[in-house]
Amino acid sequence: MKLTEDTLQKIDEVISRYPDKRSASLMVIHLVQEELGAVDLEASEWIADTLDLQPINIRELITFYPMLREKPWGETHVRVCRTLPCALRGSYATCKKLEEKLNVKEGCVSSDGKHSIEFMECLADCGEGPVVMVGDQTFENIDEGKAAKLAQLILDDKLGDTNEFISYEKAVESI
Amino acid sequence: MISKKIPKERRVILKNADAPSYSNKISCYIKEGGYNVLKKSLKKKPEEIGEEVLKSGVRGRGGAGFPTGMKWKFLDRKSGKPIYLICNADESEPGTFKDRQIIHKDPHQLIEGMMISAYAIQAKQAFIYIRAEFFEGAKILNRAITEAKAKGFCGENILGSGYSCDLVVHRGAGAYICGEETGLIESLEGKRPNPRIKPPYFPAVLGLYQCPTIVNNVETLCNVKHIMEMGGETFSKIGKPNNTGTRIWCVSGQVKNPGYFEFECGALTLGEMIYDVCGGLLPGRTLQAVIPGGSSAKILRADERFKGTHKDGTDFDWGIEDIPLDFDGPMAAGTMSGSGGIVVMDNTVDMVEAMANINAFYAHESCGQCTPCREGSLWMKKISSRMCSGDAREEDADLLLSVANQIEGRTICAFGEAAAWPTQSFVKKFRKDFLKKAKTQKRKKDSLQLI
Numbered sequence: 001m002k003l004t005e006d007t008l009q010k011i012d013e014v015i016s017r018y019p020d021k022r023s024a025s026l027m028v029i030h031l032v033q034e035e036l037g038a039v040d041l042e043a044s045e046w047i048a049d050t051l052d053l054q055p056i057n058i059r060e061l062i063t064f065y066p067m068l069r070e071k072p073w074g075e076t077h078v079r080v081c082r083t084l085p086c087a088l089r090g091s092y093a094t095c096k097k098l099e100e101k102l103n104v105k106e107g108c109v110s111s112d113g114k115h116s117i118e119f120m121e122c123l124a125d126c127g128e129g130p131v132v133m134v135g136d137q138t139f140e141n142i143d144e145g146k147a148a149k150l151a152q153l154i155l156d157d158k159l160g161d162t163n164e165f166i167s168y169e170k171a172v173e174s175i
Numbered sequence: 176m177i178s179k180k181i182p183k184e185r186r187v188i189l190k191n192a193d194a195p196s197y198s199n200k201i202s203c204y205i206k207e208g209g210y211n212v213l214k215k216s217l218k219k220k221p222e223e224i225g226e227e228v229l230k231s232g233v234r235g236r237g238g239a240g241f242p243t244g245m246k247w248k249f250l251d252r253k254s255g256k257p258i259y260l261i262c263n264a265d266e267s268e269p270g271t272f273k274d275r276q277i278i279h280k281d282p283h284q285l286i287e288g289m290m291i292s293a294y295a296i297q298a299k300q301a302f303i304y305i306r307a308e309f310f311e312g313a314k315i316l317n318r319a320i321t322e323a324k325a326k327g328f329c330g331e332n333i334l335g336s337g338y339s340c341d342l343v344v345h346r347g348a349g350a351y352i353c354g355e356e357t358g359l360i361e362s363l364e365g366k367r368p369n370p371r372i373k374p375p376y377f378p379a380v381l382g383l384y385q386c387p388t389i390v391n392n393v394e395t396l397c398n399v400k401h402i403m404e405m406g407g408e409t410f411s412k413i414g415k416p417n418n419t420g421t422r423i424w425c426v427s428g429q430v431k432n433p434g435y436f437e438f439e440c441g442a443l444t445l446g447e448m449i450y451d452v453c454g455g456l457l458p459g460r461t462l463q464a465v466i467p468g469g470s471s472a473k474i475l476r477a478d479e480r481f482k483g484t485h486k487d488g489t490d491f492d493w494g495i496e497d498i499p500l501d502f503d504g505p506m507a508a509g510t511m512s513g514s515g516g517i518v519v520m521d522n523t524v525d526m527v528e529a530m531a532n533i534n535a536f537y538a539h540e541s542c543g544q545c546t547p548c549r550e551g552s553l554w555m556k557k558i559s560s561r562m563c564s565g566d567a568r569e570e571d572a573d574l575l576l577s578v579a580n581q582i583e584g585r586t587i588c589a590f591g592e593a594a595a596w597p598t599q600s601f602v603k604k605f606r607k608d609f610l611k612k613a614k615t616q617k618r619k620k621d622s623l624q625l626i
Contacts, residue, residue: 017341017343018343019257019300019384020364020365020384022364022365022366023345023363023364023365024365025365026345026346026347026348026362026365027345027346029348030307030346030348051365053365057365057366060366060367061348061365061366061367064350064367064368064542065347065348065349065350066348066349066350066539067307067308067348067349068348068349079308082532082535083269083470083532083533083536084269084270084428084466084470084518084529084532084533084536084625085269085270085427085428085516085518087532087623087624087625087626088427088428088429088518088520088524088529088623088625089428089429089623090623092623092624092625093623093624120349121269121349121351121536121539121540122267122268122269122351122536123308124266124267124271124272124274124275124306124308124309125272125275126269126270126271126272126425126427126428126433126516126518127272127425127426127427127433127434127435128433129427133308136310136311137311138311168279168311
């Protein structure tokens, strides 16, 4: 298993923040997952070793937390909020449209490994539902029609070039 | 037509958040007088701050509504062990999105509130436990902490006072149960977030690393800043007795203009919120039901009457639109204001599907530690999903109720209640819909798919 020098440095820095090494587990797993896309057995063992823990101490976290992965999602991972407030504004239709356009079922990765969709629980932006996240960016009020456009931009790899969809965070940053 | 007066927001916590020229950078915060309250507070004795918070009567904004000053009083200061402060930024109750606004738009207010609180309880270290879905939120907080440290508002020897407290952002990984304070502590210790049993594990006595720990919500910690700015006495005059300060209400679901609104506690009713503030329902629709405090709060039916006697002896007889928005109003109506997440459902909604949606959430999020919750939440999901896929039975309503009743009160943490209350209240108040489902096996006409 190879991690970049940058990630290794970040891991050392993160561990130093806590009074107890084990507390850094989640943050170290996040850093490893950000680079490798997932934390497999080998990576779990490496993290355990780094934190002076047993491999099971890391495995039990990866198998518990919904956002920790043993296998990577697609290169572009799309999260759609499923929970009631978003569902009341049509998130089931949004998810279906994205599945259709990106040609991948929710919970799965496309055969070329490019796209994946996750129909997940509350993203805490209920007033602007349906909420969709692409990577780590949040997009609000994505109804069925907008979902089709959003999917096309993802397929064309042009999401970053357009002003049609402004991520919530970009809107905050631009102030 | 008589034009109705729209109740005016009173923005204390969100005062600057949405101002057009305001950003989340420290320069903006300082320009608005930021960190002055920290300077002032560091000159006081720590106990004096605790006294002000107690005097203010502020209640926790995370869901349970426990008085914050009291929580701080319970802190075990004699053990000699280090004390920790944790900000619960795991905002995950469906229907709630208030902490997101603070974290993204005004992070320094949270940092100032935290540093004042940390000094008041003499914390050795402070953590912000933020949900992992807030990728940008964690980045913003980390940048804000770096800015604050550079100016001496945080970290070593804060503003030359001799008091030091480091502030660390810790990311969760998508588990709702981490919003439960003892589950959060387990998670922060690097373990599975199985909540701890109380007693003995009251965080104020045996919290993080078995040391005294205070866990407060984002909005609560921001309130501490305002309490110290205006004084506990003045703060206690905002809102109503026992319901002091402002609250940020988050309205979602089927209203014209959903969003977050900050009002003095009790300044308006649920009806004014839905019809005046949020512009009412979509054209041609009528109100069917409201969940007033996040998905775990018991649902209210639009045509219910709520009758009873207040603590002061006066009687009340409310329709749904008369319920005052504070802590005690929804409580008197048999539900709770919880985390302030108001979910509105109009007449098109298929209530069985809505319940199935909520049940799927709780089945997914149960940590699995206690059998009644692990098994019960899953069975409630299975039964309600089956009901929505063409195989509903007449006896399902009672079956669901029996499962829910066997969870409530039989679990280590309040998740059991959170999972049971929706089913109990949906079945009780919408029994006809459940029986109808068994007859027709169809989704209600015009309802969106909810499961």
